[in-house]
Amino acid sequence: MTSVLTVPEGTTVRDQPGPLPGQLDRWLVARGADLVAFRRHLHAHPEPSHHEFETAALVVRELTAAGLKPELLPKGNGVICDIGAGDRVIAFRADLDALPLPDTKDVPYRSTVDNVTHACGHDVHTTVLLGLGLALAELEREGALPGRVRLIFQPAEESIPSGAPEAIAAGALDDVAAIYALHCYPQLPAGLIGVRSGPFTAAADMVEVTLTGAGGHTARPHLTADLVHALGRVIVDVPALLDRRMDPRAGVSMVWGAVHAGEAANAIPGTGYARGTVRILNREAWRAAPDLVTRLIRDVVAATGAEAEVTYTRGVPPVINDRMATAVVAGAAGAALGADHVVEAEISMGGEDFSFYLEQVPGAMIRLGTGTPGSDIRHDLHRSDFDVDERCIGDGVRVMVHTALAALATGSF
Numbered sequence: 001m002t003s004v005l006t007v008p009e010g011t012t013v014r015d016q017p018g019p020l021p022g023q024l025d026r027w028l029v030a031r032g033a034d035l036v037a038f039r040r041h042l043h044a045h046p047e048p049s050h051h052e053f054e055t056a057a058l059v060v061r062e063l064t065a066a067g068l069k070p071e072l073l074p075k076g077n078g079v080i081c082d083i084g085a086g087d088r089v090i091a092f093r094a095d096l097d098a099l100p101l102p103d104t105k106d107v108p109y110r111s112t113v114d115n116v117t118h119a120c121g122h123d124v125h126t127t128v129l130l131g132l133g134l135a136l137a138e139l140e141r142e143g144a145l146p147g148r149v150r151l152i153f154q155p156a157e158e159s160i161p162s163g164a165p166e167a168i169a170a171g172a173l174d175d176v177a178a179i180y181a182l183h184c185y186p187q188l189p190a191g192l193i194g195v196r197s198g199p200f201t202a203a204a205d206m207v208e209v210t211l212t213g214a215g216g217h218t219a220r221p222h223l224t225a226d227l228v229h230a231l232g233r234v235i236v237d238v239p240a241l242l243d244r245r246m247d248p249r250a251g252v253s254m255v256w257g258a259v260h261a262g263e264a265a266n267a268i269p270g271t272g273y274a275r276g277t278v279r280i281l282n283r284e285a286w287r288a289a290p291d292l293v294t295r296l297i298r299d300v301v302a303a304t305g306a307e308a309e310v311t312y313t314r315g316v317p318p319v320i321n322d323r324m325a326t327a328v329v330a331g332a333a334g335a336a337l338g339a340d341h342v343v344e345a346e347i348s349m350g351g352e353d354f355s356f357y358l359e360q361v362p363g364a365m366i367r368l369g370t371g372t373p374g375s376d377i378r379h380d381l382h383r384s385d386f387d388v389d390e391r392c393i394g395d396g397v398r399v400m401v402h403t404a405l406a407a408l409a410t411g412s413f
Contacts, residue, residue: 027138028131028394035131035397036390038062040109042123046098046116049159052077055096055126059153062130066137070151073170078163079153080172083136086148090407091172091179091363092400093354094129095122095157104384119386121184121370126153128182128368128396135401147408150176157353160206160315164356172357178325179363180403181354182396185345186378188369190389193333193399194345195366197326202251202279203286204315204351209234209297211261213306215270227272228261230304235259235274237300238293242278245292251281253349254293279349281318290314317355322362328410329364332402337395368396 047055056072059079063070070081078096082089099119103111111117118124129151139145152172156163173179188194211234213225221229239254246252254276261272278293280286290312301308333342345367354365370388371378379387 027135028397031131031134032394035127035393038130039123039127039390039393042126043118044109044112046111046113046118046123047096048100048116049097049156049163050077052096052155056153056155059096059126059130063133063151066134067141068133068137073155073167075155075166077155078167078170079151080167080170081133081151082148083133083151084140084145084148087175088177089148089150089175090404091150091152091176091357091361092129092132092404093152093154093172093179093181093357094125095154095163096126097122097156097158097163099158099382101382101384105387107387117384117386119383120158120381121386121388122157124184124368124370124388124393124396125182127393128400129153131393131397132400132404135397136404146405149404149408160313162316162353162356164353168356168360173360176361178322178328178407179357179361180325180329180400180407181363181365182368182400183352183365184370184381184388184392185367186371186380186386186388188343188367189371189373190369190392191337191341191373191395192369193337193342193366193395194369195326195330195333195342195364196345196347197321197323197364199251199281199318199347200321200345200365201319201347201352201355202253202281202349203289203318203355205278205286205289206275206313206315207254207278207293208273208275208311208313210271210273210309210311211301211306212271212309213304215268218266218268221268224268225304225306227269227306230301230306231259231261231272231274233300233304234297238296241296241300242293245296246285246288247282249282250285251279251347251349252285252289253279255279279351281347281349283318283320286317316351316353317359319352319355319365320358321364322358325362325364325407328406329366329399329403332406333366333399335406336398336402366399368392368399
């Protein structure tokens with residue numbers, strides 16, 4: 001089968017060799033355009049969560065062509081591939097899925113799939129992980145890979161339920177001592193890496209409140225449960241009470257995103273609902289949140305005479321970066337790109353299912369700068385015009401190769 005790794009016209013790659021081990025500097029310069037072409041192919045052919053079958057098959061073909069032995073996840077929409085040998089494994093994870101958004105960019109690699117696009121950079125994550133695998137395969141052939149590395153190409157990061165538990169159930173974390181990942185970050189220019197120990201992204205859960213009660217004429221609210229008023233109490237009072245019932249250091253944010261009750265101005269409805277998210281930076285607070293939020297909602301509604309049905313849906317835990325793993329990847333990023341290219345990352349209240357891996361083994365996620373240096377334009381995540389400065393691909397591969405070698409060399413995990 002013909003590889004999609006062909007050099008696209010007009011490709012720009014970072015061609016300043018950094019201190020990669022052995023011959024990998026020259027390898028990366030030679031293969032940089034191929035990796036850009038791979039990313040563009042993925043961007044033009046995105047697949048939504050739980051349907052990443054062609055993407056996974058393409059990854060398998062490329063890894064197999066490099067002499068590796070990748071294995072598909074049981075559903076066929078994810079890939080696991082070990083490189084090297086040893087009882088102790090250092091793992092790296094990328095996500096394969098795209099978002100249900102149209103692609104509004106005017107570029108040759110614009111999405112060819114209606115209302116599906118890689119607006120979160122998972123095409124870049126997948127390309128960087130592929131580049132890491134190809135680079136490490138070269139090292140293994142030279143007898144210069146001092147241990148075993150696992151590549152995890154995971155489906156369905158953007159959905160609930162997400163794909164991380166599926167990958168873990170298939171053995172992704174077997175024998176793993178530490179795990180690493182990166183995420184595109186357009187607020188940083190290409191060439192910079194953001195690192196942070198401790199809380200990195202928030203837990204993200206969803207809550208839906210459905211209220212029912214006697215409706216009626218707005219002239220006689222005392223004969224009704226006044227559902228609109230009751231919803232207003234829930235919307236205003238519950239987040240405020242939650243702030244007072246949880247340690248403020250836990251980083252709790254409850255925000256409503258959808259509210260509906262009634263149609264007519266002079267009729268009090270008999271049902272209504274509110275839907276929102278609960279985001280938390282602390283593991284213990286996250287574990288306590290479902291019972292506490294549910295109890296607060298019921299207590300607030302009880303005074304109104306309405307009945308409340310609460311559906312609290314677990315999303316993902318918070319990403320809590322391990323201190324030692326963060327130190328390893330920070331040092332590796334400095335070795336790969338220069339210490340002045342490593343900055344402190346901000347905490348994000350967004351959710352990331354990489355957290356499921358960190359619930360079981362130590363590890364760290366970093367931010368990969370994808371903005372164009374010197375430009376004020378920021379193609380932000382989850383926007384239809386999202387794009388990256390493709391020099392970030394080489395940066396990511398450099399950092400991940402150094403991280404793999406550094407993590408294999410340390411006995412701290």
